[in-house]
Amino acid sequence: xxxxxxxxxxxxxxxxxxxxxxxxxxxxxxxxxxxxxxxxxxxxxxxxxxxxxxxxxxxxxxxxxxxxxxxxxxxxxxxxxxxxxxxxxxxxxxxxxxxxxxxxxxxxxxxxxxxxxxxxxxxxxxxxxxxxxxxxxxxxxxxxxxxxxxxxxxxxxxxxxxxxxxxxxxxxxxxxxxxxxxxxxxxxxxxxxxxxxxx
Amino acid sequence: xxxxxxxxxxxxxxxxxxxxxxxxxxxxxxxxxxxxxxxxxxxxxxxxxxxxxxxxxxxxxxxxxxxxxxxxxxxxxxxxxxxxx
Numbered sequence: 001x002x003x004x005x006x007x008x009x010x011x012x013x014x015x016x017x018x019x020x021x022x023x024x025x026x027x028x029x030x031x032x033x034x035x036x037x038x039x040x041x042x043x044x045x046x047x048x049x050x051x052x053x054x055x056x057x058x059x060x061x062x063x064x065x066x067x068x069x070x071x072x073x074x075x076x077x078x079x080x081x082x083x084x085x086x087x088x089x090x091x092x093x094x095x096x097x098x099x100x101x102x103x104x105x106x107x108x109x110x111x112x113x114x115x116x117x118x119x120x121x122x123x124x125x126x127x128x129x130x131x132x133x134x135x136x137x138x139x140x141x142x143x144x145x146x147x148x149x150x151x152x153x154x155x156x157x158x159x160x161x162x163x164x165x166x167x168x169x170x171x172x173x174x175x176x177x178x179x180x181x182x183x184x185x186x187x188x189x190x191x192x193x194x195x196x197x198x199x
Numbered sequence: 200x201x202x203x204x205x206x207x208x209x210x211x212x213x214x215x216x217x218x219x220x221x222x223x224x225x226x227x228x229x230x231x232x233x234x235x236x237x238x239x240x241x242x243x244x245x246x247x248x249x250x251x252x253x254x255x256x257x258x259x260x261x262x263x264x265x266x267x268x269x270x271x272x273x274x275x276x277x278x279x280x281x282x283x284x
Contacts, residue, residue, distance in 0.1 A: 123270075
């Protein structure tokens, strides 16, 4: 693939896209959010292809690591530009980065539902278990410190954490099933409706 | 096409182990060494199941953090006394 990209063979680029598009999208979205994601992915591929053609990738078998390095630098560049543009709030060249980064409504709805589930999990736990989770996830205390302060063994700590996660997953699946059931019954009702009207 | 190439590259790359849940959570919490982060990020570029694991872990950690913050705030807010009691 690398040889074909170097030789400007379109099948090389096609394969590069095929292998890495989803991974690069995921990485960039996770680091920078969904805004202008298509453009950022496109820029990443252009940078990768150009640097391969320049001969920057000396060992083709290291392509995966190389791609990751390029996109990490790209992320650092975007973050640097955002920091700089916030410093010079009036710089028009960086207008896009200054835009409000509110999540889209669908993403926000999912986040709200997840927060509600997590709250349900925390509220149903004994006070002590809840304290463990608050210390770990919110205060970012180390497991060692939590165990020491609260007189827990490492196993008790792990169990508390894994039980909470299992409960969260269970509630999430139940919600998903209810939602699916609701959607299916709504579809069935829509299908039945014309027949009912006809009869 | 992509599958063959992915396999070929995964074979050529030392990072071919899948993430376990603990590693995914540590990654979400930013608690891994720089070296481990490089390994994981390189791996999930071409591994859908590990991307899903990381996405699920990110969502869980963010939700727990938010809920824990709300709970803490609620616990720290002094309760109002009901008048006359």
